[in-house]
Amino acid sequence: QEPLTASMVAAALPHEQKQMIGERLYPLVYEIHSQLANKITGMLLEIDSSELLLMLESPESLHAKVEEALAVLQAHQA
């Protein structure tokens, strides 16, 4: 699978951008938290596309955001 570039994403419509990013993001989120991957990916897709692209290339920031989303999710459910 070729990497998703900023220009590829910029050429797409806003809702297509999120879809493209989501397809790349989901497998990465699934590796971190398989049970909540669908929900967490949906939450992360609310973030700016430019920031999401950086997260796709940075496992550390992706991890941090997944943890953040999990905390929000748990607080919401409590």
Added chain:
Amino acid sequence: GSSISWPPEFHPGVPWKGLQNI
């Protein structure tokens, strides 16, 4: 009430509906 609109889940291969309300 003032319920938080929760981002919908993302499922691979399924169009994500998250931005429809923005």
